[in-house]
Amino acid sequence: MENFTFCSPTKIIFGKDAELKVGEELKSYNCKVLLHYGGGSIKKSGLYDRVKASLNENGIDYTELGGVQPNPRLSLVHKGIEICKKENIGLVLAVGGGSVIDSSKAIALGTLYDKDVWNFYDGTDVPTKCLPVATILTIPAAGSESSPSTVITNEEKALKYGLTTQLVRPAFSILNPELMYTLPKYQIACGAADILAHLCERYFTNSKGVSLNDRLLEATMKETIIAADKIINGEPEYSDWATLVWCSTMAHNNILGVGRIQDWGSHAIEHEVSAIYDIAHGAGLAIVMPSWMDYVKNNDISRFAKFAVNVMNVDNNFFNQSETADMGIKAFRGFMQSIGLPTTLKDAGIPKDRIEEMSIKCFRDGNRKVGQFVNLTQQAVKEILENCAE
C-alpha cells in the first residue's frame, strides 16, 4: 500500500426530501449565493421552485446563472466569475449534475483570482483559494458532489482539461435519489458508465498490498452494475436509485482509491473524444474503456482475471487466466451495450479521421503522461482509438 493523505470534508445530506434543507444549511455561511444550474429540467421537475422557496424561507440572498451545458464551457464560467465578483458572492450553489458542479467549482476558483481561471486548468498557475461550493445533485454520475475534481471545456481551443485540488471539494452536497426518477434512460446509462470508469481507473493499478480497497472497489462496481441494470432494464425501487447515487459518490470521493497509484488513461483519452465531438462523457467512456482493457490486459492478466471473476461474475478458468480475463472484458463491454450505450466510435456517429489528432492532443505537447497502470505512447492511444472505431 502506498503512503497517502486523505481528507473528504464534504457533508453529505442524503435521502428523500433532502433538498428542502438547503436554505437552512446555507444560513451558517451568512453570505450571498450564486444559484447555478443547467437548462430547463430543474424547472420542469419543480426542483427549481422548491430550492428557491427554501432559500427565501431562510432569508438567503441569491442571484442566478443558468445555462450550463454538458461538457461545461469556459465562456459561461467567465460570466459566472464576473457576476460573483460584481455581486460579492460568498458561495456557489450548484443545482444539477457533474457539469453544473464542475462549472460551479471553476467559478468558485475564478472569483478569488485576478487572472483567467483557465490558468489553473492548463497548469500555468496553481490555485490557493476558492469560494465554498454546495450542491444539489440531479444525476448519479460524475461524483463531483464530493470529489476534488473539475473538468472544463475551453470551446475556443477545443480543449477539455481537468483539475484536481482539495480546494474544490464541496462544503455540503444534498443527494435525494427521488430527484433522479425522471432522468432519461440514456443519461442514467452514461452516468453508470462514468461511475464504473471512476472505479476502474482506481482498480487497475500496479501497487501491491491493496487487497482491502480492491474488495471495496469490486463491491461498488458490482452494485453499480446491478442497480443500473435494474433502473434501465427493470422495475426499480427507491433503494436501487439510492444505491446508484451512493455508488456515484463513493466511486469518486477517493476513499476507495487511497494507497494505490491510479491509472486515468481512459479518462485522458475520452476527454479528447468529447472535446471534439461533444459526446456524453459516459458514452465516450463506454467506447474507450473496453478497448483500453484489451490493449493493457497483458500488463497484469491476473488482475484482469480477478476483475472478471469478482466483478463480472465470470467463472474462473484456473488453467487459463487469459481466457478468464477476456471473458471479463467481453462481459464489461456487453454490460455497456445492455444499458444502451455505444461501444464503438461508429455506434456514436464519430468518424475515424481525427484519431491521429486526438492521440497527439492527449499528451499536451509532451507535458503529461497518459496512464499509470500502463504508461501509454501516442501510438498506443491511437491503437486504442482505432480498435474501438467500429
Add this chain to the structure above:
Amino acid sequence: MENFTFCSPTKIIFGKDAELKVGEELKSYNCKVLLHYGGGSIKKSGLYDRVKASLNENGIDYTELGGVQPNPRLSLVHKGIEICKKENIGLVLAVGGGSVIDSSKAIALGTLYDKDVWNFYDGTDVPTKCLPVATILTIPAAGSESSPSTVITNEEKALKYGLTTQLVRPAFSILNPELMYTLPKYQIACGAADILAHLCERYFTNSKGVSLNDRLLEATMKETIIAADKIINGEPEYSDWATLVWCSTMAHNNILGVGRIQDWGSHAIEHEVSAIYDIAHGAGLAIVMPSWMDYVKNNDISRFAKFAVNVMNVDNNFFNQSETADMGIKAFRGFMQSIGLPTTLKDAGIPKDRIEEMSIKCFRDGNRKVGQFVNLTQQAVKEILENCAE
C-alpha cells in the same frame, strides 16, 4: 436505505514515517498543545522522542500528560482538563490507542465546559464545543482516530459510558502501520475483535435496500480476518499491517454504516463487563458477540446466512439457511479462538455471580434501549451473558 447525514472531515495521513509530519501539521493551529499518552510503550519504542523532536523542530509549544490506562478513567480526564484550562491549551494531541484518543476527546470537550464533563457521558448535558483533537495511532482497534465517539470509565461509580458527537472527530490522524510492529499479539487480537465488532454492529440491521454497504462491510470484515490471522498466526508483511490499520479506520468512521439503523447491543453489554472487570474491550466483545449472535439470529436468519457465506466462507446450504447461519457463527467464534481470544467469561477468569447486576445496569435505569436489530429485554441480556459464561 434510510435517510442520513454524514461528514467525516478528519485528515488521514497514512504510511511509513507519517509521524514525522506531526509538528509541521500542527503549525497551522498556532496554539499550545497537550501531548497526551499512556504508559511506557511509546517511550520504549522511540515514538515519544520522535514526536517531541518533530514538535520542537517546528516550534510547537506543548505540555504533557501521560498515564492513560486501558478503559480510560475520568479522574485522569479531570486532571487533563485542569491542565488545559490553566495552560490555555488549544489542541489535544493523542499519541496512543483508542483509550488515549478517547481520553483526549473527553479532555477536549471538558476544557471548553464549566461543569463536570461526565455530564456529557451520562446524558445530563449536550456538548456544543470542543478543542480540536489530533492523533498518532499506535494500535488498530477502536477506530477512534476518525470516529465521533469516546468511551470513558467513571471508576468511582464503576460506570463505562460512551458518547457520540461530531464535535470530537479528530482534526487529523497520523497512521503509520510500522508503529504497530511491536504490539503484543494479544493486543492485536483484541483490536481485531473490536474492528470486527464495529463492522458487525453496523451489518446486522433491519433496514432494507442496503446492499452496497452490506458488501462494503463484508469486504472489510473479510480483510480484517485475513490480515489479523496473518499478523497473529503467520508471517506478516507491511501490507498486512497497513490493511488492518485501514480496516480499523474504515470500520468506525461510519462511511460504511450510513443509511441503516445499527445495532450496538453487543457493545452495550460488553461495556458492563469491562466496567466491572477491566477486561480488554476487544476480549469482552469476543466473548459477548458470538453469544449475542446465537440469541438474535432468528430475527433474520437470511442475514446470518449471508454473513456466514460472504464473510466466514461457509458453503451455503440452500435447503437449510439456519444450518448455514449456525456454521457462520461457529466460524466467527472459532476465528476469535484462533487468534488467542477468550470466548467465554470463564476463559477470561470472570465469574458468573454479577451477571444479573450487569444485565440491569446495561439499561441505565430504563433510560436506554439495548440493541436495534433485536431490542433486548433485561432477561435477554442476562441470557446472552449466561450463555457465554462457560
